[in-house]
Amino acid sequence: MALTDIAVRNAKSRDKLYRLFDERGMYLEVSTTGGKWWRLKYRFGGKEKRLSLGVYPDVSLKDARDHRDDPRKLLAKGIDPSIERKVQKAATVERAANSFEAVAREWYARQAPGWAPSHAEKIMGRLEKDVFPWLGGRAIAEIKAPEVLTVLRRVEARGALDTAHRVHQNCGQVFRYAVATGRAERDVSADLRGALPPARHTHFPSVTEPAEVAGLLRALDGFQGTFVVQCALRLAPLLFVRPGELRTAQWTQFDLDKAQWRYTVSKTKTEHLVPLATQTVVILRDLHALTGQRKYVFPGRDVKKPMSGAAINAALRRMGFDTKEEITGHGFRAMARTILHEHLRFPSEVIEHQLAHRVPDALGTAYNRTKFIDDRIAMMQQWADYLDKLKAGANTNPV
Incomplete structure (x- = not known):
């Protein structure tokens, strides 16, 4: 029964x-x-x-x-x-092993060790937010170009056109890796060239007129937030390094007696030397009394970690600056590059080396951390002196 x-x-x-x-x-x-x-x-x-x-x-x-x-x-x-x-x-x-997400994570694991941590974090963040929820479980060999376009359109629809282009680029990298490892026949994202409107790339906003710089510097000195963030704000124009390199600076990288800061450039993976002006050393010694026993020069709320990547821009906004139109933490680099060349008349190759940009020379050297070092030491001190004069209201005519 x-x-x-x-x-x-x-x-x-x-x-x-x-x-x-x-x-x-x-x-x-x-x-x-x-x-x-x-x-x-x-x-x-x-x-x-x-x-x-x-x-x-x-x-x-x-x-x-x-x-x-x-x-x-x-x-x-x-x-x-x-x-x-x-x-x-x-x-x-087999399908799970050859899914888009599985292949993407394998590609990422192989590539990420050669990237700056912030760059690696952004790439995985884009994939996890904008691609995996819709294509992650699909067998990568079965995904068609229209499916990828739907993902890109979804990103574009929220007003993030530049991100949509970056997602397109990352998808192409994953597809090409799948082709190389025998898990896909071709990169279908290549069929989408021209499918998205071109992204308009804008430079980081910056202040480059000496009279405006003077007001900005006085505002930085008057910042009412924490001492750590105040020091970071005061050092940003003096050092004009990338914001991520400033906030993750470690005390072991500094020799205050020799007035030097040595670190590895996040983008080029090369060693860089920053000569420290006397004004810079004074600020760092004051800060050392507070954070010198910590790993990071600018520790965050969790003292074992560096200051937040948003701290500088947040502080600028608190002081009333528009970080979309006026100045950002990255904008101090453009400020220094412009004024050092146009007003202090330093050669562009000296400035570019101090900015840790790749500057090929006649011998084919892409970057040398000690190139023009004597000129750069003099430039960094003259730059700090010039900023002091601007704050004091001195004549801002070109030297």
Whole structure:
């Protein structure tokens, strides 16, 4: 007789495993501990075989019967349900290993060690936010160009056109890696060239007129926030390094007696030397009394970590500056580059080396941390003196 829900529910454990049979080869197997498993008994190629249909009560009597019918249909076609299940399981495992997300994370793991941490974080953040939710589980070889375009349009629709272009670029890198590793035939993202409107790249806002710089410097000196952030604000125009390099500066990189700061440039992975003006050393010595026992020169709320990447711009906004139109933490670099060349008349190659830009020379050297070092030492001191004069209201005409 066919089983009933009541009979299945009331089946108790016994001293030995036993079975309650249903129709068409299905039965319930009850263990000595009370566990209940649905099984299907069938014959294939003259051999008796069994197939699991699930565990009760997760799989009800009705669901178990539904699960039974599919294998029986395969038997009618001359297919062994056990073999078919193994094939499907293997296909599922292979599909998961070759999904867009799996390939993307593998590509990322290989590339990220050569990137700056902030750059690596941005790339994975874009993939996790804008791509994985929609394409992550798809087999990368099956993804078509229109599907990628839908993802890009979704990013564009929220007003992040530049991000959409970057997502397009990252998807292309993943697809090309999949091609190289034999998991895709081609980079379908290449078909989307021109599908997005061109992004308008804008420079970081900056203050480059000496009279305006004077007001900015006085505002920085008058900042009412924490001493750590105030020091970072005062040092930003004096050092004009990248904001991420300033906020992650470590005390072990500084030799205040020699007035030097040595660190590895985040973009070029090259060593860089920053000569420190006397004004800079004074600020750093004051700050050393507070944070000198810490790893970072500018520790954050968690003193084991550096100051937040948003701290400088947040402080500028608190002082009333528009970080979209007037000045940002990165804008101090443009300010120094412009005034050092146009007003203090320093050669552009000296300035570019101090900015840690790649400046190929006649010998093909892309970057040399000590190139023009004497000129750079003089420039950094003259720059600090010039900023002091601006704050004091001195004549701002070109030297």
